[in-house]
Amino acid sequence: MSGRNGGCPLPEAWSAYVDRETAPGESLALRAHLESCPVCRLEVRAIQAGRKALRAAPVPAMPDDLRRTLEGMAARRYPAPPAASAAPWGLPAWVRFLLSPAVLAPAAASALLAALWLGRREPPRLELAAEPVELPMELVVSAHNRYALTLPLAPADELFSEPSAQLAGGSMEAGDVH
């Protein structure tokens, strides 16, 4: 982490910091540096603004000539199956494809499964509708508080409300309990 201005981290380090790709210890050091270095703060702001502009920019369409070239390459590499081009039974190729065992067998199995599922006595969706999932109030309060704490004049209530209300709702995920 050497660099400009006698000890400032290199731009690559700030780029990784903005992308959250730094190791925990490194992030802490970078953040501490950021507190005291206006030059690096401007650099980080510039990187963030660049990311923001990039995200907002429309995705450019693929040029027609490039698309045609790629399609040609794909066609050469993956030629259409012979059955699709020949018609010995006198039926169109797509009809023969639908009637082939490769399509019919999975379709029949799917139909059987669908029939079994529809024939059940209590569809699960109805059970869900009858008993809505309860969302703890602290879930929304905690999300609200965590954002409020990022404001310059964050009121004391958020800072000192019950700690459970400061924790992310995700912390209540049963799967995350160890």
Add this chain to the structure above:
Amino acid sequence: MSTKGSLLALFALWLPAAGASAAPETRSEKRALELLKDSLEVPITPYEGEMRVVTRDGGTERSKELSVRFFPPASFRRVVVDPLGVPAWTIVSDGRTQWAFDHRRRTAWRSEPADPDFKLMDPEEEYRLMADNYSFRLAGTREVADRECTVVEVVSRDTGRLVQALAVDDEYGVVLERRTFGPDGQAASEQRFVRIDLPADAEGWDFSFKPPPGAKVVLEPRQADFLPAEDASEEAGTALLEPGWLPPGYVFESADLVPYRGLNLLHYRYTDGVDVLSLFQCPPDTRLAFGRPGPAPRRLTVAGKPARLALLSEGKLLEWGVGGRFVLLGRLGPEVLRKVAESLRE
């Protein structure tokens, strides 16, 4: 916490420009702004002390005592004690990882605080928004925890209402007392040091935390994010919602997803620079469980449909369902929340 410090240079750059614009008009206001700037700076000195915090949920007043240690730039240890002086909660942060330990339930939560450096709104935009919506005035001096302080009041430009009063330590710029006021002008909360060592001798302080043997540990799966509304709604697989009307001064800042048992709540955040209005779009077939002690939620209607309103120390919470389940949370009057709710459109 880090943002407050990192914003200061920008704030200082912006201050003269703001003085020339419509925001701070008087010399007193400029002085108040400068003092506020100092108070928002991350203290460069460690301190320790005891605090008393009073919050009011509707008509219910609750108070708690805390012991606090702070070491710059963002490490702290807070211990909340019960009326008998026994630790109830310990919250420790080294600036990156935060632990909260519930002594009674012997459960520890590990989380990462939201990193304001990733907010969609630039710091200078945020400060400009704050100064556009609020004015700052000096309100004399007072002594807090045996230290001389200057009082800065934050007043809404829209309503002329006092929203916060801060007692700022004259020597170190640390906020030693902060009072907030509700939309009705009544005191909503008070946070005050009753004793503080400033600066403190930080020899031997430790901001790491190791859960005691046998304690349950709950890990937070993800850090809060700051997403454009379109990205968040796409990720949640729901239609993008927009209020057709927002309270004066409020703008959209960012959105995020709140995971819960395989579901995702969509969280839209609006701010006027000081306060936050949260809008939650919940999955179908869900309902909010009002679990806090206190008065039962009030029943009312939104767009002709049943709704519930709860009074919390964080503000008012309005829950209603019109083709989905929605929650609004903010320090605004019930009629204002209802107006926002009724203006929602896809």
